[in-house]
Amino acid sequence: MAKPLYKRVLIKVSGEALMGAETHGLHAPTLKRIAADLAAVKKLGVEVAVMVGGGNLVRGAMLAKTGIERATADAMGMLATVMNALALDDAIKKAGATVRTLSCVPMPTICEPYSRQRGRRNLKAGHIVVLAGGTGNPYFTTDTGAALRAAELKCDAIFKATNVDGVYSADPKSNPKAKRYDKLTHDEALSRGLKVMDAAAFALARDARLPIIVFSIHGKGAIAAAVKGAGKSTTVIP
DSSP states (O other), rough: OOOOOSSSEEEEOTGGGGTSSSSOOOOOHHHHHHHHHHHHHHTTTOOOEEEEEOTTTTTTHHHHTTTTTHHHHHHHHHHHHHHHHHHHHHHHHTTTEEEEEESOOOTTTTTTEEEHHHHHHHHHTEEEEEEEEETTSSOOOOOHHHHHHHHTTSSSSSEEESSSSSSSOOOOOTTTTOOEEEEEEEHHHHTTTSSSOOOOHHHHHHHHTEEEEEOOOSSHHHHHHHHHSSSSEEEEEO
16 A cells, blocks of 8 residues: 655645535535545544635635625635535544544634644644635635645645646646646746646745645545545646
């Protein structure tokens, strides 16, 4: 069995990943599969933090286009990430792993408030740490939240779970000739205009010298395989 490549990782799971084949909301079998996969990564001896998105419930940038003030719309999106985090917390427990959900939007009657110290302490104690609320500020995505928390928690790498198996030169769904990259540097990704993460997230990851591994979350064991370096993925290195 291949050994994991990193000791402590942050895994970014989008809200869309949790809705499976549905058009919105949560898909119970998909939620169960992802939770089981995260528990399997923990069993490998890896310390696991998870940044969860909220796009399956509310996407702030889209709501803002309807006339809602952007800061208000983004606050609604942050609440959506808390809802997803709670669902993932429950599913991880049922998968047999211990978990702590920390929100940077304080709501102590629902989950613990986030702090860098609390996050590191829970990781060292062997708990999967689910991170809710993004950065806690409007105008920033959960990609940026993932890069920020990975740096704060001293993670060794960011694993970005997506709908495709890596970074391509173009959209592989619309361009069958698009080239998939196995490995890139941060500078190469920038110079080629490749969509790895949003600009703020990518700048944070580059400054913190964090590798970003982009892989497909579809399929049983996809996260554990990526952490062990198996399967298709793209690694963006400092």
